[in-house]
Amino acid sequence: MTEVILSGRGVTKSFRGLTAIENVDFEIPAGAIFGLIGPNGAGKSTLFNLITGYYPLTGGEIRFKGEDTSGLPTYRRNQAGIARAFQISKPFPALTVRENVRVGAMFGRPGGSQPKNVVNEALAIAGLEELADRTAEGLTVGSLRKLEIARAYATRPSLLLADEPCAGLNPIETEEMVNCLRKVRERGTTVWLVEHDMKAVTSVCDRILVIDAGQKIAEGTPQEIVADPKVISAYLGEPLEEQAS
Amino acid sequence: MNRTLALVLGAIIVIAAALLPLWIGPFYTRVAQLFFFSAGMAIAWNILGGFSGYWSFGHTVFIGMGAFSAAHIVHRLGPLGDGPLSMIVPILLAGLICGLFAAILAYPILRLRGIYFAIAMLGVSQVVGELVNNVSWFQGGIGVFLQTPVPSGTTPEDFFYYIFGGLLLLCFLISIAVRNSRFGYALLSIREDEDTAMMLGVATERYKIMAFVLSATLVGIMGSVYGYSVGYFTTYTVFRLDFSLNLIVFCLIGGIGTLFGPIIGTAVMLFITQVLLSRFLDIHLLITGAMVVAIILLMPGGIIGALRSRKRQANQVEPVEAEARA
Structure with a gap:
């Protein structure tokens, strides 16, 4: 059994009685690229918000490297090694690409190599060197997504939560993003990936967790997941004959 | 601009400014x-409003608090030292008091974002102004004296010219140091997107409080010196809404969040209001207001912003093309 970097037990979140995440368990092995999929509104982003501490838990516990994370503010969790790239890109628009990444490198997890080297490495991984001195304001969607990854990577995380980094990208950009995530993993960072693009998910992930309506419905290798009837019905709905009966 | 050139230029400007009172008259020395x-x-x-994006509409509270603190320290403790040196302790204590007040205020108020913080600061300045005016211990209603220990052989104009000049230089150097430090990057990231900043490991609360306290301390120090320079003041001399608003206008005109913006904006606005319009006192505010509106509409990034975008247009290929090549 490999080391577990992040684990959740009975993770639950409700917003004024509306349960968004219900009793979800998970164990993310260190060094993996782990997938998280589920239909729109299943609670994927909410789960990430719980892990980063943006929302407090209603119930259950989340352990990072064996330590309970409850009570740690967001910035402390980042300093401990949890980074997140947003689904809707949230660049610092008036700063240059390099400055955006530098913020991650200056703060983030203490120790490691010089911020300057980290910045250069992050820019290289994401393929953003040529755009480094441009303000983030005018970037295309594809470059903004890369910037999200580069900036999160610059905080030297041991776990990167990537929230739909391929959404809205064309096939070439998706390919680049997948390669970029592979490079992040090669450098020792565990990746937990939310993605709708099934081709991307199945090609890059070692294991996948599926949630629907806030509950865990399946977990397994990509092959197991695509063959799982519960997953198919969650994504495609019940076959017509069964619905009629 | 490279560093040596900047240093040489800076030194020339400082020396020129130091010699200036020798050949301009008392009126322009005062200006x-x-x-x-x-x-x-x-x-x-600008350290708070421009770097971290927390616009305060009530910074006059620190001018007033600085001035009244200095006056009460001198009155209640007696003169602390001889001549100009007697100013040092009251000025530093006034800065300290303003910094402490900001630190206490920060806990409830800096949790508010955007316009709510701005309005809360406006409220704080009004409340503190009213208290100083109406609680007799403060003597804000009848006014306080703050004697100016001008050394013999200098005029008050020249004396305060150098003190305020020194303080401006100090503020500018602090601002440069902040902008280029980790602290500065924290503030910029808070301005751009506070939630994302937290996600990147920035202890946002701590840096916001530090910026607020630093800004308040500097304004408090200048407020106390202002108190000395006017000699006698009431609440309405130092707790003034127009002080609060002018600071914002100066930064906006010059370029908010930039290093030189506040200086350039102040120079432009004071030149217009004090020099150009000094002969049209009755329509002075009308013209000033119109000019502010015009500048904001034509140059939303202020003067620095307009210069930068012109430079960018001249130097760079179209953004779309560059992205396509990359």
């Missing part, structure tokens, strides 16, 4: 003194 005072405060406001 220059007002410029130093206003630009220094605009820079201090």
Whole structure:
């Protein structure tokens, strides 16, 4: 059994009685690229918000490297090694690409190599060197997504939560993003990936967790997941004959 | 601009400014003194409002609090030292009091974002102003004296010209140091997107409080010197809404969040209001208001912003093309 970097037990979140995440368990092995999929509104982003501490838990516990994370503010969790790239890109628009990444490198997890080297490495991984001195304001969607990854990577995380980094990208950009995530993993960072693009998910992930309506419905290798009837019905709905009966 | 050139230019400007009172008359020395005072405060406001994006509409509270603190310290403790040196302790204590007040205020108020913080600061300045005016211990209603220990052989104009000049230089150097430090990057990231900043490991609360306290301390120090320079003041001399608003206008005109913006904005606005319009006192506010509107509409990034975008247009290929090549 490999080391577990992040684990959740009975993770639950409700917003004024509306349960968004219900009793979800998970164990993310260190060094993996782990997938998280589920239909729109299943609670994927909410789960990430719980892990980063943006929302407090209603119930259950989340352990990072064996330590309970409850009570740690967001910035402390980042300093401990949890980074997140947003689904809707949230660049610092008036700063240059390099400055955006530098913020991650200056703060983030203490120790490691010089911020300057980290910045250069992050820019290289994401393929953003040529755009480094441009303000983030005018970037295309594809470059903004890369910037999200580069900036999160610059905080030297041991776990990167990537929230739909391929959404809205064309096939070439998706390919680049997948390669970029592979490079992040090669450098020792565990990746937990939310993605709708099934081709991307199945090609890059070692294991996948599926949630629907806030509950865990399946977990397994990509092959197991695509063959799982519960997953198919969650994504495609019940076959017509069964619905009629 | 490379560093040596900047240093040489800076030194020339400082030396020129130091020699200036020798050949300009008392009137322009006073205008220059007002410029130093206003630009220094605009820079201090900009550290909080421009770098971290927390616009305060009530920074006059620190001018007033600084001035009244200095006056009460001198009255209640007696003179602390001889001549100009007697100013040092009251000025530093006034800065300390303003910094402490900001630190206490930060806990409830800096949780508010955007316009709510701005309005809360406006409220704080009004409340503190009213208290100083109506609680007799403060003597804000009848006014307080703050004697100016001008050394013999100098005029008050020249004396305060140098003090405010020194304070402006101090504020500017602090602002440069902040902008280029980790602290500065934290503030910029908070301005751009506070939630994302937290996600990147920035202890946002701590840095916001530090910026607020630093800004308040600098304004408090300048407020106390202003108190000395006017000699006698009431609440309405130092707790003034127009002080609060002018600082914002100066930064906006010059370029908010930039290093030189507050200085340039203050210079432009004071030149217009004090020099160009000094002969049209009755329509002075009308013209000033119209000019502010015009500048905001035509140059939303202020003067620095307009210069930068012109430079960018001249130097760079179209963004779309560059992205396509990359």
